[in-house]
Amino acid sequence: MNKKLIRRAGAVLGAAALVATMSACSTKADGGSAEAGDVLTGAGISGDTITLGLLGDLTGPFAALTTEMNNGSILYWNEANAAGGVCGTYQVAFDTKDHGYNVQNSVSMYNQMTPNVLAYQALVGGSQTAAVLDQAEADHRLIVPSSATEHLAQSDVILTPAMLYNLDAELVLEYMLEQGTIAEGDTIGMVYLEGDYGESAHVGVQAFAERHDITLVDSLVKPTDSDMTSAVNNAVSQGATAFFIASVPAHTSSVATVLEAAGEDVAMAGSWPSYTASLMNNTGGQYLQDHFTAGSMATTFDLPAGEPIITAYEAEFGSTPETNQVPMGYGTAAMMHQILDRACELGDLTPEGVVAAKNDLGTLTSDGVMPDMDYTELGKSPTVEEFIIKLDSEAPGGIASREDGPYSNPAVTND
Template identity: 30%
Template sequence: MTRKHRLRSTAVLTSVLACVLTGCGADAGTDANDGPVDAKGVKTGPGVTDTTISLGVLTDLSGPYGPLGRSVLQAEKLYVDQVNAKGGVCGRKLKLVVRDHGYDVETAVVQYREMEPKIAAMPGLLGSTIINALLDRIEIDDVMTTSLGYSSTLLGQPTLTTINATYDIDMINGFEYLADTQGLGPGDKVGYIYLDGDYGNNARRGAGFLAGERGITLVEKKVGPARKDLSEQVRELGQAGVKAVLISTSPAQTASAVGAAAAIGLDVPFLGSAVGYDPQLLKTPAAPALVQMLQLVAPTPAMTSDTPEVRKLVADYQRRYPGDPLDQGLETGHNTMAVAVQDLKAACAAKDLSRVGIIAAHRTQKAFDPGLGPVLDFSNPWRPSATQSYIVKPKKGVPGGLAGVKDAFKVPAVEEYLSTMI
């Protein structure tokens, strides 16, 4: 994060916290600049009418992350419809304003400018390059925004939030799990294939920290997004004598790497970031190798979990979208909208549905359980909202193509790492 962003974020956060402490909005209407107040004394703002609250979703439905974007959006729509069926929030129905940027920055900038005056908040912004291009504008406009990317570089922004553990925290938890279960220790070599970009570099940062703590040597292979065949990188890791491989790449690259390892007889465990997996990979020739060799560290449980919330989501989604594939994006969409609705309820209770009021309401959420994953704490913008992770593995014939291996856990190294970031 740049020094400019830190200074601006600190100033905005101070203003928001002052709003929380003084209950700003409770006596709304005394100042003409405060914004309109409804008949029940609730201050309103952009995107809020007497009957609706409009929420923005700026996502990728037609570009490289289209399948994920579609799953997340459909789960969000499902959640919104269920909330509206129960009367909505603050006497208003929720309305989604959706735009497909196709992962094009210029398109996203234009769409944001068009969308911004119409929305109260934006619980759905997909794409690290898109976020970076819009971050300054989001801060200036006071639009409470949920990132659908989980890099810790996005922390510290009062108007931008991430849900669940960030990529680096997941990798610290996952790497220590791998080291413990495989007996890895000082002097051992572990390969790491990671994507050059916010996602891969952030996950690698966590892995690098844990490797230093455990005395393990990382043999690193950075790859670009256009790289399809990772057999060369895998062969080099085999020659280096690695005992395991970490991987934070695209799903297609994950399949390439694990398949290549199986082909050359590199019989070592792979641990990947969950975003680098798609259940559709189980329909490819790499499926047997993925099932046998790959585990994933994830911020949410597998959709085979027997918790009532997961079972209900699967049943509701299949009823609403019969035949559509199930993946972890469903949990992301559910949790994202659950947090947004909780923010709006808290803002309504504080009689302040203005944008600043929604930001303040979000930052008062210290122990919110969205039903799918760890309890979330949004009170400190400089910390991830959760620091626990799950271990899952590919499995055919089950919802989402993943089976649970280890429930939510957190290793001691996570807090040591976080202390280095502040």
């Protein structure tokens, strides 16, 4: 294990000095009662092991993103466990399942996993998370969804890990407007995925279009669709000077392929789940390098906060990351650690206690890996800034920041 990273992890561990002050942590696994000074525990804790859930898409359209996000969280917790774990007592382990981006699978797997997990370090998919939300609230299970919709953000059991999708779309487009890549009065094409993710981003693109007299030519697509030729040709025929993608990475690749084959010189933009660095290996890969801009809720590996993560990741997993999800998984794990340490400090590591600790902390940090996240007001985006990226085959991991840190724009707010 990288000693520099272990020392760094210790600095990220949330509420300062909790490990030192919580040496009296006990392991009452029945959760029924605890003596004075002990920590109450329940489901998801056995002996000195806390089990967190990773429920995601390991075989469907977001498989690459899910795999690397999970690995980022595993990397963080391996380091944190080596540095003493949660409140100096508990080691974190995972229960991992694959729903294949199927809503019904997510419901059945959630029901299987929940009796044995304290919280969900990740649950991939807005629709998948929404399908279990009522039960999660009844179960008091904190969930970090790989999703950022307003509906989910309204629940106190949700730790939204990013700007809401609508604000993400607005911010990326405002950046492109500021840079002169698009202009007032332009026509923009949009490809967006059916369901909570794409439709939320669509709201943001519509808001940007209204603000800047933009004509929007949009196409609603399904995860199973493969060829974006019709959507691209429709928008180009109406004079589109840019495309915004709020869909799976394969659709981003298809849009680039169609534009390149047609000899078009059209800007492309996307939301944070819409790309991976491996798209540069496909037909249209060079077009993406030349034309694509997107948001990222976590640092890229060419910035100081990302450099040690990629070094440790390559040592741990023997491969180079290809998505922005590794630092996102790492950063959300750092935030989960703060919550668990706070719950321990408050004497209640039951599922209910973990949710209460999240609400008690309000603002969570990840040492620059992600923007600070403010959870004090339900339904609001936890941040209004993010990293702006490009695909770059010369950059570490194939993704580079266009700015020196997170970007914000006064046009994009929580109001």
